[in-house]
Amino acid sequence: MFEKEIPFNSLPPLPPNIDLETKEILKKAISANKALAEVSMACKQLPNEGVFYNVLFLEEAKDSSEIENIITTNDDLFQALASNRSVKDQNTKEVLHYSDALWKGLERMAEKKVLNINIFIEVVQQIKSNTSGIRVNPGTKIANGKTGKVVYTPPEGEQIIREKLRELEEYIHVDDGVDPLIRMSLIHYQFEAIHPFSDGNGRTGRIISILYLVYIGLIQHPLLFMSQYIIKNKDAYYTGLRSVTEKESWEQWVLYMLDAVEVTSKDMTLKVFEITDLMKETKDAIRTKLPNIYSKDLLEILFRLPYCKVGDLVAEDIVKRQTASVYLKELEKIGILRSVKVGREVLYVNTKFFDILKR
Numbered sequence: 179m180f181e182k183e184i185p186f187n188s189l190p191p192l193p194p195n196i197d198l199e200t201k202e203i204l205k206k207a208i209s210a211n212k213a214l215a216e217v218s219m220a221c222k223q224l225p226n227e228g229v230f231y232n233v234l235f236l237e238e239a240k241d242s243s244e245i246e247n248i249i250t251t252n253d254d255l256f257q258a259l260a261s262n263r264s265v266k267d268q269n270t271k272e273v274l275h276y277s278d279a280l281w282k283g284l285e286r287m288a289e290k291k292v293l294n295i296n297i298f299i300e301v302v303q304q305i306k307s308n309t310s311g312i313r314v315n316p317g318t319k320i321a322n323g324k325t326g327k328v329v330y331t332p333p334e335g336e337q338i339i340r341e342k343l344r345e346l347e348e349y350i351h352v353d354d355g356v357d358p359l360i361r362m363s364l365i366h367y368q369f370e371a372i373h374p375f376s377d378g379n380g381r382t383g384r385i386i387s388i389l390y391l392v393y394i395g396l397i398q399h400p401l402l403f404m405s406q407y408i409i410k411n412k413d414a415y416y417t418g419l420r421s422v423t424e425k426e427s428w429e430q431w432v433l434y435m436l437d438a439v440e441v442t443s444k445d446m447t448l449k450v451f452e453i454t455d456l457m458k459e460t461k462d463a464i465r466t467k468l469p470n471i472y473s474k475d476l477l478e479i480l481f482r483l484p485y486c487k488v489g490d491l492v493a494e495d496i497v498k499r500q501t502a503s504v505y506l507k508e509l510e511k512i513g514i515l516r517s518v519k520v521g522r523e524v525l526y527v528n529t530k531f532f533d534i535l536k537r
Contacts, residue, residue: 180423180424181331182328182329182330182331183319183328183331184331185331185332185333185334185335186330186331186332186333186371186423187333187334187335187338189333189342189368189371189372191342191345191346191349192345192346192349192364192365192368193349193354193356193364194364194426194428196426196428196429198356198360198364198428198432199356199357199360200429202429202433203360203429203432203433203436204357206432206433206436206437206440207357207359207360207436209436209440210359210436210437210439210440210443211357211359213439213440213441213443213444213447214359214396214397214402214439214440214443216443216444216447217401217402217443217444217446217447217450218397218398218401220446220447220450220451220454221399221401221450223450223454224450224453224454224457233481233482233483233484233535234400234401234403236273236277236483237403237406237535238276238277238280238384238403238405239273239274239276239277239280240273241403241405241406241408241409242276242380242381242384242385242403242405243269243272243273243276243381244405244409245380245381245405245408245409245412246380246381257485257518257520257525271307272305275304275305275306275307276305276381276385278304279301279302279304279305279381279382279385280385280388280400282300282301282304283297283300283301283385283386283388283389284389284392284400286300287389287392287393292351293347293350293351293386293389293390293393294347294350295340295343295344295347297389298343298369298374298382298386299311299312301382301385301386302375302378302379302381302382305378305381305382306377306378310375310376310377311375312336312339312340312343312374312375313336313339313373313374313375313376314336315376316334316335318331318332318334318373318376319331320332320373329420330371330420330423332371332372332373333372333373339372339374342368342372342374343372343374346365346368346369346372349361349364349365349368350365350390350393358390358391358394358396359391359396359435359436359439360432360436361390362387362390362391362435363431363432363434363435363436364428364432365386365387365390366383366384366386366387366435367419367422367431369382369383369386370383370419371419371422371423384404384405384408387402387404388400388402388403401446402439402442402443402446403442403446404435404438404439404442406442406445407437407438407441407442408438411434411438414434415434418430418431418434419431449534449535449537452534453481453531453534456530456531456534457477457481460477460480460481460514460528460530461477463512463514464476464477464509464512464514467512468508468509468512471505471508471509473496475494475496476491476496476505479491479494479496480509480514480515480528480531481528481531484527484528484531484532484535485518485525485526485527485528486506486515486525486526486528487506487523487524487525487526488502488503488506488524489502491505491506506526509526510526514528515527515528515529516529
């Protein structure tokens with residue numbers, strides 16, 4: 179029996195004993211899978227698919243951190259990566275740690291061929307930049323941010339938490355024939371309900387959702403980032419989690435997550451098409467107005483991050499430093515880049531690319 183003020187040590191393992199394939203859920207699962215397949219195909223049209231994912235990781239890192247009220251701006255984030263300055267803003271540091279955690283999880287999952295508790299721990303350690311592990315101290319409670327009232331008390335005791343995580347790990351690796359997106363919804367709820375860490379559970383849980391879809395092969399690359407949807411529908415997100423715990427309202431929760439997949443995928447597809455068109459437009463402009471400086475490598479640098487600098491061209495052996503400076507200034511003259519002073523450095527922002535990303 180669930181009680182808000184008492185640790186939910188009786189949290190049932192997955193799957194729940196309900197019909198996970200109602201008419202509404204199946205209908206939504208079909209449209210969500212279709213939208214996800216469409217964005218996967220759209221990404222394959224990009225000249226360099228891998229370059230795009232670097233930018234997506236950073237956008238997701240910013241949005242996922244914003245859900246936890248860790249706020250930074252696109253400018254601060256991209257400038258920090260493009261420049262040589264040390265990052266002093268703690269929020270920007272945490273967002274960059276989140277991006278690193280995404281990569282870490284993917285790398286470790288590829289090495290181990292599993293998605294397990296140890297990877298969960300490595301991900302949260304990367305997010306928090308410490309060596310924290312499973313929560314051991316009693317007294318953790320989840321409270322309403324506005325009223326301060328306790329809404330949930332997660333399982334307590336390291337042994338119990340590890341047992342709940344072991345059950346979750348087993349479910350991840352069992353193929354029960356249920357649609358993967360429905361299973362992802364269940365996994366996300368269960369991880370958040372276990373709440374195994376002292377901090378970073380929400381961000382870790384969202385990374386696990388991405389890792390799971392890559393692990394089972396539903397997506398080849400981490401391209402489904404739902405944090406922007408959650409930001410826009412934050413109250414419904416937390417209400418959905420609580421409703422599963424308090425009322426076993428699984429259908430409502432699964433439909434929320436499937437809608438997040440569908441809406442996010444459609445938005446991402448439009449964004450990919452915009453970026454693809456912009457890359458072609460930029461390529462044509464350089465080849466027409468500055469034919470002597472055009473190269474495929476140069477174009478990729480302009481779309482690796484919204485900001486670039488002289489050192490980026492030098493590092494890729496495109497040209498020497500003095501010539502690189504001339505190239506970037508020429509690109510500014512024809513309206514592709516805009517220079518901005520950051521500390522002692524001059525960075526160049528791909529303005530149209532930046533505008534697409536921040537929408």
